[in-house]
Amino acid sequence: MLGIIGAMQMEVDALKGLMTDQQVRTISNMEYVAGKLDGRPVVAVVCGEGKVAAAICAQTLILEYNVDRIINTGVAGTLCDALGIKDVAVAQDVVQHDMDVTALGLPLGQIPSLDVLKIPCDKDMVAALERAVQEQGCNWRLGTIASGDMFLHTAERKEFIVRQFGAIAGEMEGASIGQVCYLNHVPFAVLRTISDDASGHAPASFEQFAGEAAELACAIVRRFSALLEE
């Protein structure tokens, strides 16, 4: 069964609306909706913003629902010139830009207990996402997606993340879901549509475009789930 995580209601609603045979459970204040998406078993959940909420959610999907894959869908701020509003970032890997144990000699972003700096996404899931995005005719890029417990809204922080990690998009959950999946040997992927510039215009742009961008991501995830089975 595929687990689908979005941080906000708007990032999952369109998918939930399509699901049949729904069974709802609330765990740790998060609503898990299990059912069928175009006849395929999935469980979709809104985890709330930030890395801790996302990690709780991913671990719960693994332990309570025994999911065999997890996709994180939603919106992000762009960190590269090639991606504008409603363009698409597909993660090849993820990193936590606010993990900092440099004082003890680790590189920035390195989680002390992990043997990788950037956590790689599952190749088959990435390939299915790439096909789904191409079918939608979107402008898209494959690259590193950086996560941290902050809404990115300054040029300084944006430039810092780009310089340190070469990331193409920034958000608040993907890399913690990646950490949980990596530790549990569960394949995962992250798909993000761009809602803002992760810089000075980000708050207003997010307000204006997040809804539309989130819906586009849902459409891509729907097609992705079909392609996974082919």
Ligand code: ADE
């Ligand atoms: N999600 C969408 N836009 C974002 C931003 N600018 N920072 C963090 N997460 C986001």
